[in-house]
Amino acid sequence: MIATALDHLTAPPSSKLLGWHLLDARPSEGWVRIGFDGKKEFCNPAGFVQGGILSAMLDDTMGPAVFNMTEGRLYTATITMTVNFLAPAKPGPIVGEASVTQLGKTVAFVEGRLMAGDGTVLATSTASARLVEAAKAIRREHLEVAAGGIV
Numbered sequence: 001m002i003a004t005a006l007d008h009l010t011a012p013p014s015s016k017l018l019g020w021h022l023l024d025a026r027p028s029e030g031w032v033r034i035g036f037d038g039k040k041e042f043c044n045p046a047g048f049v050q051g052g053i054l055s056a057m058l059d060d061t062m063g064p065a066v067f068n069m070t071e072g073r074l075y076t077a078t079i080t081m082t083v084n085f086l087a088p089a090k091p092g093p094i095v096g097e098a099s100v101t102q103l104g105k106t107v108a109f110v111e112g113r114l115m116a117g118d119g120t121v122l123a124t125s126t127a128s129a130r131l132v133e134a135a136k137a138i139r140r141e142h143l144e145v146a147a148g149g150i151v
Contacts, residue, residue, distance in 0.1 A: 002027075005072030006064055015060055018053070022064075023095065030069035030100030034061045036114075038094045049089035051123075054114055058083060058125040061096030062110040066129065069100050075137040076108060076129035089114070089122045106131055 004025045011020050019037025026032075034057075042053040063076040098112035108129050114122040 004068050005070075006032075006068055008072060009067070014056070018057055018060060020060055025068055027068045027071065030065050030103065030110075032061065032065045032068055032098055034064065034096040034098075036060075036094040036096060038089055038091045040091045043091060046088070047090075049091065049094070051083070051085055054085065054089055054094075054123050055081070055083050055125075057094060057096055057114055058098075058112045058123060059127070061114075062098040062112045062125065062127050063129065065098040065100050065110055065112075066103065066108045066131070067134065069103065070131075070134075072134055074108075074131045075134040076110075077132055077137070079107070079128045079130055081125060081127040083123055083125045085123050087116070087120050087122050089116065093117045094122065101126075104131075 004027055006022055021035045023035045024033040036057045038049045042049045044050045059078055059081060066074060066076045095115045096112060098110055100108055100110050102109040108131055110129065111126045113124045116122055
């Protein structure tokens with residue numbers, strides 16, 4: 001896999017809880033693939049991963065697509081996010097993919113989807129997000145200070 005701006009970002013506690021890990025990326029295209037752990041603890045009484053957790057996974061896929069596309073310069077603050085739940089999510093590996101559909105001066109438009117390990121599409125999403133300078137928005141402890149790093 002190629003080096004990305006995400007390599008210099010320490011995952012926040014919420015991302016760690018979801019089991020966030022980068023699987024693949026094409027920064028110049030604004031596209032990322034993220035892996036998540038659909039834990040049994042995330043399940044509703046029916047035994048499926050709760051929709052709010054899936055929404056968090058989508059948000060945690062779409063934001064990094066913008067961050068990566070802008071080489072770590074811009075962070076996103078979600079303005080709107082629409083989620084369509086298409087199939088129940090059983091506990092287990094979940095894969096998110098997102099792509100930037102338009103990157104403006106102050107707002108980005110992004111789309112994403114979550115899939116089960118067998119490729120079944122679980123949910124799709126579109127979002128708009130305010131663009132903020134990453135150096136101002138991201139807490140210092142989440143940034144690596146290294147040669148070629150963000151700060």
